[in-house]
Amino acid sequence: MAVSGAARVVVWVVAVVAGVVSAGLIVALVVNPDMADRTASVTGAIVGLAALLIAVITLVRNRGTSSGGRRVRAGRGGVAAGGNITGNAIGDRSKVIGPPTPAGPAPTGGQDADVRAARDGLAAGGNVTDNALGDDSERR
Known part of the structure; x- marks a missing residue:
């Protein structure tokens, strides 16, 4: 799937943030393993909630919309x-x-039927x- 425009920028921002957070957790693990354990737990919870929020927004945004054509x-x-x-x-x-x-006109009934x-x-x-x-x- 091709990503363009603003979506491409969002993907890059998420990738950079994920890389920085991962590097930070590795440094924290080396410096203070007890703190790294708690930090990783909190980070995992935040990332999980963000993923849930994105999933809900996507489902609500796409509900009731169709491509307008048949499959x-x-x-x-x-x-x-x-x-x-x-x-x-x-x-x-x-x-x-x-x-x-010559081809006749397509039937008018059921234009959106698969x-x-x-x-x-x-x-x-x-x-x-x-x-x-x-x-x-x-x-x-």
Whole structure:
């Protein structure tokens, strides 16, 4: 996942702070092991609370929002399309011969429905027209 802008700065600040705290705990361990034990315990508690706070903020911020589109998934060997599948040759030795049929409009109902093709299956969120599907298939 790429991180850019302000998020990149936050990642670097967190990395530097974590490095400084780790180095400080190592120095404290060498100088005074009893103090290092208590310091590490308090530091761990603070870091745990910060992680909990970040998790809660992330969950609340992302609740109820969606990507606005459908998810398109295909199993091994499957073909899935979020819209129309028109004029394709899919599979071994498949051919589409002849003038293409113009694609029709995608169905209007269920625009946000997910599209999923199981293993070796075919699924489309729209119309399937003018295709040659499967082994040795041909449309003339």
